[in-house]
Amino acid sequence: METGRVEAFSDGVFAIAVTLLILAVGIDQAPHGDLGRYLLDLWPAYVAYAVSFLTIGIMWVNHHLLFDNFARVDRPMLLLNILLLMLIAFAPFPTRVVAEFARSEVDRRNAALLYGITMTTTAILFFSLWMYGSRRLLRADADPRVVSGITRSYLPGAPLYATATLLAFVNSIASLIMFAAIAIFYALSAALFGRTDATVSRTAASGDPS
Amino acid sequence: METGRVEAFSDGVFAIAVTLLILAVGIDQAPHGDLGRYLLDLWPAYVAYAVSFLTIGIMWVNHHLLFDNFARVDRPMLLLNILLLMLIAFAPFPTRVVAEFARSEVDRRNAALLYGITMTTTAILFFSLWMYGSRRLLRADADPRVVSGITRSYLPGAPLYATATLLAFVNSIASLIMFAAIAIFYALSAALFGRTDATVSRTAASGDPS
Amino acid sequence: METGRVEAFSDGVFAIAVTLLILAVGIDQAPHGDLGRYLLDLWPAYVAYAVSFLTIGIMWVNHHLLFDNFARVDRPMLLLNILLLMLIAFAPFPTRVVAEFARSEVDRRNAALLYGITMTTTAILFFSLWMYGSRRLLRADADPRVVSGITRSYLPGAPLYATATLLAFVNSIASLIMFAAIAIFYALSAALFGRTDATVSRTAASGDPS
């Protein structure tokens, strides 16, 4: 199967998962009491929505970056990719749980653990997909420096998320803050410190060589 | 990353966000009491649905218009675009809140403020995305008159929405009417007063030069 | 704007609206009482789901059929199309209301009226879009027989739906049956009596002239 088709389907799942994050804000729950206070008290939901949106958005960018280096997609890769999408599409659930329980003394820890286990597993799958693909499916003309650069930059992902998850046992507020910090760090580093030649011209994209 | 791919992902988020507006009508709530009266009393939900659908629909058209003038997409633009999509995908929530509280004397103001703050922020991000892109990513063959025309036409968006938002402190009904008026104005002006040469032939689109 | 891009966005809204019809089955409501009886008593929901899925599915096929005859998309057409999509994306709501109230003596009429008004308006918009496009945006090489054939075949849509809607005032069960009959009739006639040369080869689609 061609990489383009797998990417198109993956794009669909990414786009839908990210949009379904609105469920984390409790769009399906009737607001009650004083609306102004209700909307202000929802602030953990807004933060959880933004952090998860940013996280999945960056994963989408990286997903394309990986597949750009693959010459083709084989069957184990198809399965790995379906498993990865299974976790991406799951993200709205832990996001909602965190949104609802971030202010609860009793349940905050369990919410942070659910979120952390989901994110750590996602990061592990993401890295496995890259390790498998970079050893078996690489394009002949893939730049070795780009390949090892990607490996280096994805290496700390899973340990970072695992650390934030374990942090919940010590301090669940610190754990949640660390999840937000990871998302912001990746977003800013992707936006500001990326290689300047990573951009591709529109003519190349449209297949029009003129 | 190529503009085409970013546009495809953005299209997905626009299409899903717009379709999820049906949640604003309360599709997930069991109707109760006399059905006829219940359905008639939902009229603010129908209006909110239509206004937000029109607003996001026009933003989708404009989003393509912007990217058509870009030669490429760099990393800061990717982040700006994810932030814009984050707000587009958020729209179903304020739309639902307005739908539910448009007839409430007490809570209408807060509903209008939530809707207005969302729309104003969206308009600011939209304008920022254009200002950044038009200075850094413009195609070599972009028509300067088109570029300055877009700048001129997007300039009033954020101030208009900010005005409608602030109007809620004086009169929340007038505020909601102004949101609807802005959407209808943009829809009609886009449909009727657009440049006649803005249309592109199907052959150009299909990449068939014959 | 090119027809391809408008079709891609429209495809997205069609695909999402059709998939959200699952909300009409009450997926977001906890089943209660004896599960076997609960699931059997849901039969109006299954029928409503199938009828609306079929209806929107056929509209999606026809939507492509229309745009295949257009050389380009102008701005009034963009607005007409957004209005049409607004109604397509609205369909899950009346479908759910019919699913819930089809067995209610008291509320069946109002459910049928809501469904009928939505479908009649959709059919009118669909026909308007075609009439506008076929007069202003036709491809130079569009076959006049195909064009007049489409006009003839779409002409009865709105009157048929309007009749089924008005029938609800006489007999609301007959009205609902007529909605189902229209969907099945269109599905079968599209599947069985279509022109045999309406099919397009895969090579033509992939842009490969070999």
Place this chain on the structure above:
Amino acid sequence: METGRVEAFSDGVFAIAVTLLILAVGIDQAPHGDLGRYLLDLWPAYVAYAVSFLTIGIMWVNHHLLFDNFARVDRPMLLLNILLLMLIAFAPFPTRVVAEFARSEVDRRNAALLYGITMTTTAILFFSLWMYGSRRLLRADADPRVVSGITRSYLPGAPLYATATLLAFVNSIASLIMFAAIAIFYALSAALFGRTDATVSRTAASGDPS
């Protein structure tokens, strides 16, 4: 209609249906009681989510495999495909019912029957679509060995699902385990035992012969 367009629309429905499976986890229900216990007790929902995700994911891969062998799509095929998508998009509902009642002594059987009837019907439609297409719409250059290989590999699908469904009358736990086993078997066999030459190069996909 070209196969590419039908596949794109189908991809959309597959992607959305798979992402809406998150509704099976009860994302729209407020967790209650002790959160840790609530999340652990949800394990049947996680399993149901994973099994259905895997099942639909593999169907998506197979859907492309089928259409790759078709030269074109005719009108009966369009209808067959809409009926298939109707069942794919229905999957979140039985998945949720199984998720909620897998631990109920009384209702597990009916949940398994609903799931099994949906999956068996889906498998029958899938096979019918292939049988129709492989007799009427085959590409001139389709490899007869590939065609008969697909027929052989899809033949046991419906009987397998029917057996698992009927098994519910004897032992509903065994029935649910068999549904999971079928999904895992298909996933592993697709990933590990596929033909090595089934992969297609990226250059072929992008239409760039260089």
